[in-house]
Amino acid sequence: MRHLLSISDLNKSDAILILDTATELARVSDGQVKKLPTLRGRTIVNLFAEDSTRTRISFEAAAKRLSADVINFSAKGSSISKGESLKDTAMTLQAMGADAVVIRHSASGAPQRLADSQWMTGSVINAGDGTHEHPSQALLDAFTIRKHLGKGGADLAGLKVAIVGDVLHSRVARSNVLLLNLLGAHVTLVAPPTLLPVGVESWPAKVSYDLDEVISQVDAVMMLRVQQERMNDLFFPNAREYSRYFGLNSQRLAMMQPHAIIMHPGPMNRGLEIAAEVADSARSVIVEQVANGVSIRMAILYVLLAGAPLEAGSN
Amino acid sequence: MSIALSASDISRALTRISHEIVEKNQGAENITLLGIPTRGAHLAIRVAQTISTIESREIQAGMLDITMHRDDLRMRPLRAIMSTTIPSVGIEGRDVVLIDDVLYSGRTIRAALDALGELGRPRSVQLAVLVDRGHRQLPIRADFVGKNLPTSSNQSVRVHLVEIDGADEVLIEGEG
Amino acid sequence: MSTTTFVLKGGTLVDGSISDILIDGGVITRIEKSLTDEHATVIDATDSIVLPGLVDLHTHLRQPGREDAETVASASRAGAKGGFTALSAMANTSPVADNAGVVEQVYRLGQEAGLLDVFPIGAVTEGLKGETLSEIGAMADSIARVRVFSDDGMCVFDPLVMRRALEYIKKFDGVIAQHAQEPRLTIGSQMNEGEMSARLGLRGWPAIAEEAIIARDVLLTDHVQSRLHVCHVTTAGGVEIIRWAKARGINVSAEVTPHHLLLTDDLASSYDPIFKVNPPLRTEKDVHALREALADGTIDIVATDHAPHTMESKECEWQEASFGMLGLETAISIVQKTMVDNGLLTWQGVAERMSHSPARIGGYEHQGQKISVGSVANVTLINPLKSWTVDRDLVQSRSRNTPFHGYVLPGVVTHTFYKGKLTLENGVNV
Numbered sequence: 001m002r003h004l005l006s007i008s009d010l011n012k013s014d015a016i017l018i019l020d021t022a023t024e025l026a027r028v029s030d031g032q033v034k035k036l037p038t039l040r041g042r043t044i045v046n047l048f049a050e051d052s053t054r055t056r057i058s059f060e061a062a063a064k065r066l067s068a069d070v071i072n073f074s075a076k077g078s079s080i081s082k083g084e085s086l087k088d089t090a091m092t093l094q095a096m097g098a099d100a101v102v103i104r105h106s107a108s109g110a111p112q113r114l115a116d117s118q119w120m121t122g123s124v125i126n127a128g129d130g131t132h133e134h135p136s137q138a139l140l141d142a143f144t145i146r147k148h149l150g151k152g153g154a155d156l157a158g159l160k161v162a163i164v165g166d167v168l169h170s171r172v173a174r175s176n177v178l179l180l181n182l183l184g185a186h187v188t189l190v191a192p193p194t195l196l197p198v199g200v201e202s203w204p205a206k207v208s209y210d211l212d213e214v215i216s217q218v219d220a221v222m223m224l225r226v227q228q229e230r231m232n233d234l235f236f237p238n239a240r241e242y243s244r245y246f247g248l249n250s251q252r253l254a255m256m257q258p259h260a261i262i263m264h265p266g267p268m269n270r271g272l273e274i275a276a277e278v279a280d281s282a283r284s285v286i287v288e289q290v291a292n293g294v295s296i297r298m299a300i301l302y303v304l305l306a307g308a309p310l311e312a313g314s315n
Numbered sequence: 316m317s318i319a320l321s322a323s324d325i326s327r328a329l330t331r332i333s334h335e336i337v338e339k340n341q342g343a344e345n346i347t348l349l350g351i352p353t354r355g356a357h358l359a360i361r362v363a364q365t366i367s368t369i370e371s372r373e374i375q376a377g378m379l380d381i382t383m384h385r386d387d388l389r390m391r392p393l394r395a396i397m398s399t400t401i402p403s404v405g406i407e408g409r410d411v412v413l414i415d416d417v418l419y420s421g422r423t424i425r426a427a428l429d430a431l432g433e434l435g436r437p438r439s440v441q442l443a444v445l446v447d448r449g450h451r452q453l454p455i456r457a458d459f460v461g462k463n464l465p466t467s468s469n470q471s472v473r474v475h476l477v478e479i480d481g482a483d484e485v486l487i488e489g490e491g
Numbered sequence: 492m493s494t495t496t497f498v499l500k501g502g503t504l505v506d507g508s509i510s511d512i513l514i515d516g517g518v519i520t521r522i523e524k525s526l527t528d529e530h531a532t533v534i535d536a537t538d539s540i541v542l543p544g545l546v547d548l549h550t551h552l553r554q555p556g557r558e559d560a561e562t563v564a565s566a567s568r569a570g571a572k573g574g575f576t577a578l579s580a581m582a583n584t585s586p587v588a589d590n591a592g593v594v595e596q597v598y599r600l601g602q603e604a605g606l607l608d609v610f611p612i613g614a615v616t617e618g619l620k621g622e623t624l625s626e627i628g629a630m631a632d633s634i635a636r637v638r639v640f641s642d643d644g645m646c647v648f649d650p651l652v653m654r655r656a657l658e659y660i661k662k663f664d665g666v667i668a669q670h671a672q673e674p675r676l677t678i679g680s681q682m683n684e685g686e687m688s689a690r691l692g693l694r695g696w697p698a699i700a701e702e703a704i705i706a707r708d709v710l711l712t713d714h715v716q717s718r719l720h721v722c723h724v725t726t727a728g729g730v731e732i733i734r735w736a737k738a739r740g741i742n743v744s745a746e747v748t749p750h751h752l753l754l755t756d757d758l759a760s761s762y763d764p765i766f767k768v769n770p771p772l773r774t775e776k777d778v779h780a781l782r783e784a785l786a787d788g789t790i791d792i793v794a795t796d797h798a799p800h801t802m803e804s805k806e807c808e809w810q811e812a813s814f815g816m817l818g819l820e821t822a823i824s825i826v827q828k829t830m831v832d833n834g835l836l837t838w839q840g841v842a843e844r845m846s847h848s849p850a851r852i853g854g855y856e857h858q859g860q861k862i863s864v865g866s867v868a869n870v871t872l873i874n875p876l877k878s879w880t881v882d883r884d885l886v887q888s889r890s891r892n893t894p895f896h897g898y899v900l901p902g903v904v905t906h907t908f909y910k911g912k913l914t915l916e917n918g919v920n921v
Contacts, residue, residue: 199685
């Protein structure tokens with residue numbers, strides 16, 4: 001593997017290798033060891049053309065724990081959203097000898113443009129692109145689910161997961177549907193019809209408009225953030241009505257199976273898609289997701305960068 | 316290809332090493348056995364069982380993955396990380412005995428010492444190997460050796476163990 | 492060229508017959524089995540099809556305003572290379588061609604280049620804003636004699652504005668060429684809405700956004716008894732509506748681009764904006780419907796929607812990139828590949844759809860005439876037995892944004908005559 005652009009770049013054994021590697025690395029993080037020499041001398045650039053402090057910090061911590069040199073290239077507000085600049089930036093990174101670029105970008109496909117272009121030769125890691133994918137988030141979610149519900153297996157065979165909310169605009173949902181399916185879980189998307197993409201029927205997931213019907217069936221429920229800008233864009237009448245049908249509140253929490261867990265990629269809108277008491281309940285693994293993010297990102301960096309370099313163009 | 320050690324050779328060597336470890340450390344009170352995956356981990360379990368018999372009490376073996384500390388990661392295809400498990404007695408202030416199948420350049424042991432150093436501060440670190448084939452590139456020696464096998468560097472030494480390979484034997488491949 | 496007299500030897504006419512053709516003084520003067528003329532330059536047309544000069548009803552020549560992407564002169568060379576003898580220049584230049592001044596400027600630039608006729612299209616509304624009618628009469632009566640009016644790039648969305656425009660152009664025997672795109676359904680749209688857009692996370696562009704406008708406009712056209720031309724139809728549903736309208740006797744014509752006859756939306760999975768175009772590439776099902784419609788005449792013509800863009804507006808993220816593709820130099824080859832080689836269309840059909848009909852719809856004098864004695868000598872020779880490899884670095888256009896780079900295409904245009912003058916000789920621009 002040379003790049004991580006989409007979950008569709010992974011086969012099942014790749015995905016399990018990353019999860020297993022993260023499992024071992026998590027022990028390292030749990031113990032007193034905070035730093036490994038594995039990527040000493042390698043340069044990793046965090047190219048964040050869109051604001052995301054938590055993802056950037058998570059990748060930065062992961063790279064530093066593996067002793068890589070980290071360069072943060074925050075380009076918010078600069079001209080990087082303009083095309084020529086992406087090319088120029090890439091060529092700059094190439095000149096700096098970046099071994100890997102972790103890219104967050106508001107344009108879907110921007111990481112693939114970097115990877116496919118001749119502008120640079122390093123590995124490209126998609127840290128969230130537009131409304132396309134967010135593969136490291138899906139991997140950390142799968143890692144979290146496996147840890148809690150995995151019954152010792154390497155995959156997630158037979159587990160039922162609901163992904164609830166703004167699927168249309170969610171890169172987290174796209175990556176999660178692909179990865180959970182790859183690992184044998186059964187996914188149900190729950191959303192108002194306005195927030196499901198045309199073409200969703202081709203996804204390996206069931207679709208429901210009724211959270212109450214789904215909530216009692218699942219082993220894990222993953223709540224998606226509702227962006228403020230959707231509020232006035234005709235997707236639903238108002239926040240109150242959205243909450244009533246698609247919010248995770250105490251009543252719905254009570255309907256869940258005793259072992260079922262609650263997830264959210266953050267940042268949360270407390271009181272909108274998730275009630276505060278639910279987010280802070282014992283069933284919530286939301287804080288743990290953040291911690292697991294570092295282990296997963298260490299694993300991704302290890303898998304992409306630790307072995308012998310691949311020939312250009314191979315993946 | 317020739318057989319350098321048979322199953323009974325291996326068994327005798329491990330028994331002798333076990334006795335030597337106990338003897339050198341004046342018992343097994345303070346030792347912590349750590350095998351280096353993959354085959355070293357299985358050898359460590361066998362040594363632990365033998366020492367348990369000698370000492371008439373349960374001695375555990377752990378394993379120490381050294382992948383993240385290797386200096387040759389970039390020269391080989393990606394290696395999967397193995398587990399590190401430390402016996403409940405821990406390593407702090409203990410006499411740690413590292414166990415591996417073949418001692419060659421010494422780089423694996425160098426990585427193991429680094430990995431160990433990250434986990435704590437043993438009182439001493441000793442090294443037991445089934446086969447020492449020479450050609451050291453670092454100032455490292457074994458405290459306990461099952462068999463010294465003079466080889467040339469274009470030969471390869473293959474250790475097979477029942478737990479993984481279905482049979483116990485050590486083979487030398489290639490012209491000497 | 493010093494001579495103005497040519498004998499085309501042994502070419503195949505669109506009816507399948509083989510004849511020699513004498514061009515003299517800008518006119519076809521003789522068509523006979525075996526011709527000799529001692530003053531004439533002899534051109535071997537063996538294996539070649541003799542087509543009337545191709546007419547493109549839909550191009551963007553970028554002049555005035557974006558001469559870094561294309562000029563009337565560079566597009567004229569590209570046109571000659573592709574076998575065209577007339578181009579219609581869309582109005583979305585800077586300044587917009589919404590007045591007699593700009594259309595006359597573009598017309599004169601075409602005359603100066605002298606490689607083909609450039610017929611400016613006038614904007615329907617001032618500044619393409621869709622609010623008030625532009626000076627349609629002034630443009631119609633200018634030396635450019637504008638007959639086709641279009642806000643292409645923008646849809647004349649307001650139904651009242653569209654109605655008034657359709658009515659007003661009747662005085663000038665004009666036609667409204669509508670870019671059918673419901674704007675509210677396509678805010679921020681990036682590609683065809685469907686399985687691919689769902690997977691790629693690119694904002695969808697529903698087929699219905701095109702079909703709804705086509706449906707409205709054919710009904711308006713019927714109601715006010717005017718004439719409508721639908722630009723670049725891309726959807727199976729749009730084809731159905733046009734078929735229905737024609738059956739009702741509504742005066743509507745339609746065009747399809749070469750790229751929509753061949754390419755599909757799955758190409759977007761590369762995120763390479765070379766495949767980003769307005770209207771977007773659609774599905775396999777749509778491509779087949781478009782080919783059938785072009786074959787049965789529901790769609791009247793092929794028009795390229797030639798849209799040059801500089802590299803920096805394509806070498807970037809998909810959503811930042813400009814819409815559009817080059818078309819002039821590959822059009823006839825794509826049509827041969829998608830329509831002729833599979834038997835959907837004869838060369839006679841190609842002549843109708845790429846020369847006679849576009850000239851008729853545009854009201855273009857001296858263009859689209861049959862290859863017969865007395866016709867203006869706008870003639871294109873294409874050798875359908877040869878193939879060629881598209882190389883974006885070798886195009887005549889100032890821009891390089893062809894989606895067909897590296898394609899091996901059938902049909903080599905060897906000669907183009909514009910009013911009896913060679914503009915392309917043995918595949919080389921004159």
